Amino acid sequence: MREIGIQEIEDIALGAALLGAGGGGDPYIGKLTAIQAIKEHGPVKLIDPEEVPDGAFIMPAASMGAPTILTEKGVGANEFAKLFDMVSRYYGKPVYATMPMEAGGVNSMVPIAAAARLGIPMVDADGMGRAFPELQMVTFTIGGASASPMAFIDEKGNSGILDTVTNKWTEDIARAATMTCGGTLTIALFCMDAETCRSFGVKGIVTRSEELGRAIRHAKDRASEAGLTPEQYFLQFAGGHKLFKGKISDVLRETRGAFNFGKVVLEGIGEDKGSQAYVEFQNENLSCVVSGEYLATTPDLICLVDTETFMPVPTDALKYGKRVLAVGLECFDMWRTPAGLELVGPRYFGLDTDYIPVEKRSARKEG
Known part of the structure; x- marks a missing residue:
């Protein structure tokens, strides 16, 4: 157990x-x-999944909706108490802790705010690793857990609990409610016991986020100490595979069905001068194509970062002329199983390619 204060929040x-x-919203x-x-x-107490008592009840908290709309509306301060009270009364048991459901600029922060306001700890795990x-x-879907009963509330006070037959039905009905309520909701879902969290959670994700944030902030100083260029240090620390370096020449973006859809086109710079690449996204980046060849696809992470500072550039902040480095990160092992690829593989998102791990795709390019 340790505490999360303001400096930790900055890095996380x-x-x-x-x-x-x-994706995941504006940090x-x-x-x-x-x-x-x-x-x-x-401060908030951050605990390891192994520190959660047997039988304790964990209620993950998140924001749902299009990141662009969330930037305009923000997340309110008063929704958490009502949300958690609804869930606690529904299950007839107190909420022991909360946790993030995904990594992202907003959804890594929502459970911290909830934990602080409700005086409960946060578990160092999530359900995606991205x-x-x-x-x-x-x-947790791979593990057979149910997303519902799922509680939701908007900034106006509209609230409810969904009880659905599958997790995909939870998504579809909640997405419709999100659109009706203005594009974003605060939600509580996949409420679980300690054993489920330990068995299927991506452990240590909050700590990993904090370490990555600290490394990005100090990249230039630490690179010099290690005798590396800042780019080399960043890629080494993050475990990243360099995909493409370019200047944004076009951005196509639309909000549809409470999602941000789009495509960003990159004109090569440096060693990639003369080549072109593009990244397609649905809230999150789904694929990176360089000179007509896929170099990375979901479920591996495709990240665009500033070429000088290595600060992440979310899809809603993509702008013409910005110079970015496209980096591939290896996903959590469970996503590479048949069940994981059925949920989040490239063909689920309509990409006409089978999944090949980013370390193999990028190695073919380097070779």
């Missing part, structure tokens, strides 16, 4: 924005939500 938000693979909005809660209620656009896309 930054690292989680990288793991968000372009600035997420930080504001968490920092204000910490200022008002004090961000995905649909709520059934979690490792």
Whole structure:
């Protein structure tokens, strides 16, 4: 167990924005939500899944909807108490702890704010190890856990509990409610016991986010100490595979069905000068194509970062002329199983390719 304060929040938000693979919301909005809660209620206790008592009840908290809309609306301070009270009364048991369901600039922060305001600990685990656009896309679905009963509330106070027959039905009905309520909701879903969290959660994700954020902030200093270029240090620490370096020449973006859809086109710079690449996204980046060849696809992480600072660039912040480095990160092992690929593989998202791990695709390019 350790405590999360304001400095930890800064690093977690930054690292989680990288793991968000372009989605998961704006880290600035997420930080504001968490920092204000910490200022008002004090630090949050972060506990390992093994520290959760047997039989204890964990209620993950998240924001649902299009990241662009969330940037405009933000996450309120008063929804958590009502949300958690609804869930506690429904199950007839107290909520012991909360946890993130995905990594991302906002959804790594929402549970911190909830934990601070409710005086409960947060578990160092999530259900993705990254961000995905649909709520059934979690490792707990592979483990047979149910997303519902799922509680939701909007900033106006509209609230309810969904009880559905499958996790995909939870996604579809909740998505319709999200659209009706203005594009974003605060939700509680996949409520679980300690054993489920230990068996199927992506453990240590909050700590990994914090370490990545700290490494990004200090990349230039630490690279010099290690005798590496900042880019080499960043790729080494993150475990990243370099896909393409380019300048954004075009961005196509639309909000449809409470998702951000789009494509960003890159003109090569440096060693990639003369080549072109593009990245397609649905909230999160789904594929990276260089000179007509797939170099990375979901469920591996495709991250765009600033070429000088290595700060993550989410899909809603992509702008013409910005210079970015496209980096592939290896996903959590469970996503590479047949059950994982059925949920989040490239063909689920309509990409005409089978999944090949990013380390193999990028090695073919380097070779």
